[in-house]
Amino acid sequence: MARSNLSRRQFITRSGLVVGGVALAPSVLAACGDSGGGGGDANGISISNWTSYIGKASIKDFERATGIKVTYTEDINDNNEYFAKIQPNLQQGKSIGRDGFVLTDWMANRIINEVEWAQPLAAAKATNKGNIRAALAAPGFDPTRTYSLPWASGTAGIAYNSEQTGEIRTMEEFFRAGGTKTVLSEMRDTIGLLMRADGKDITKPTYADAEPSFDRLQRAVEDGEIAGFNGNEYVSDLASGNLAAAIAWSGDVAQIARDNPKIKFVIPESGGTLWSDNFMIPVTSEKPGLATEWINYWYDPVNAARLTAFIQYISPVEGAADELAKLGGDAAKLVDDPLVNPDAAALAQVSIFGPLSAVEEQRFDERFAKIQGAG
């Protein structure tokens, strides 16, 4: 009796430890995350980026061309999450172990103008900066591109499984289509598309302008017109047929559509959103020169074309398309793909969601969280 009692107690203690361990693990991991970082080497830099945003061979090319060693980490999954991760250190002026990271326009605005955690790119090293596409050269958050250069751009629109929904051309057709549908949890893309459907100007967004769109979205959630909010997860659901339609990002859909021609991507007639992910150097980096050489390398159209052939998002570099054509094979086909190399007509259909003031942004975020059921 005593013996079995002990074993049960042991068991409970151990299960308790396991449960406790599982509960603690994420916070411990988060705490360990950024302590080291690369770039300890005087001629080395450490870069954070999103997944599938570079080929491994490309990093070697850069290292061979410049002699700079790169520690490249794909640890950005979500703008807000990455911000939450770097906030504790940067708030106190401590290093985050990175010499560069890549974040979307609105988060770049926050980093550059609100919290001021970005330092200027080293102008002397940015010799290819002039190759930037005119449409991206002077955004509101960094009019002279002093602090940032775009890494890649894309558009948000509607992806649908034509077999389940028939053709979709407008946001209302999207909401009315049968089957399971989701929208993006990236607020600016979902609300941006709805505001454009409402005839509002998203380059200068205000809460008053956005309110009807929020109301429409809330109604869609309450009536079950949309089933949920997604990050990148919609990709597998669309491919497997579990989703009939979704608000989606162009590059992702381009990849599914190649295997599954029933999946279509359309910019709603009322217009879509255009976003860029921007490279920036944190204030705590001691190697802005080397970090600038990194982004400068990708602004050479030849290198930009190689990058685009792999990641299949819109290149921010003028002349990349010509170089893509020269690469031949599958890469050359991308020149005619409007999702990868949009022509003027396609670009006229999309616009950038403008900056929000801190107060306005909080109102947007809170309302969006409420509709998602988390606020």
Added chain:
Amino acid sequence: MSASVERDAQGRRRARWTPWLLLAPGFLWLFWFFYLPLSALLRMSLSTKPSRFAVPEFSWAWSNYEQAFSDYGSQFTRSFTYALAATSIALLIAYPVAYVIAFRGGRYRNVLLGLVVVPFFTNFLIRTLAWKTILGDQGAVVSLLRTVGLLDANEALLRTPIAVIGGLTYNFLPFMVLPIYVSLEKIDPKLLDAARDLYSNTWRGFRKVVLPLSLPGVFAGSLLVFIPAAGDFVNAYYLGNAKTTMIGNVVQDQFLVQNNYPVAAALSFVFIAIVMVIVAVYSRLLGTEDLT
């Protein structure tokens, strides 16, 4: 003579310190890894921020608690309802399983126990994502239920409360099976023989002997399922929709999206308080001083 008295006194003095020395590692651990973080969390829950991205400052801001109660009542209710449902279902599934393994398992006992545990060597997230495929509109479960007529053509399983509760039940099931198994296994078979000698039928023997003796296992299992299930956000995130969010999803959003650490901390404290009350009431009801 006087030397030995002195030695005795010295020994007694040392003996007085021994328990404290033995307790010290435990206390230090608790202090560093429990009380210190908890007090930092408490401080955070009473702080305010001068602006959205500023460092929160301590200011006895009880309004955070007001907000936690007034704005997120439905998510609290949902968390505990779902956790209760998941715990009950897990109990209904786990008890017979544990019973069979303990009393009828014979030499296959260890194999059967292993079968309960092995699926859980897979990553928690992978297991949850697998349910997306199983319950998806194109999956076997939905098409079967549609053929049988239990589901309409436009009804789904994924992104419903059923999927969330199912996911919670599945993910925490072994935490119910194992403690119940342990408490059943230690029951002396002679007690059942005695019950039979006294003309008790199987059902009565179970009700009067087995069930009361297994209650500590049921108690431990329910807590091990209920508490993590109530705080979980992964199942609601991947298997639910905007109307099935739980308190974990709110905390995640407040921490990572809104950057509102004080409200997130206040929510965590309210959650801890509610769980403590529930556990206190529950342990009073089941009367398990035997457990700890």
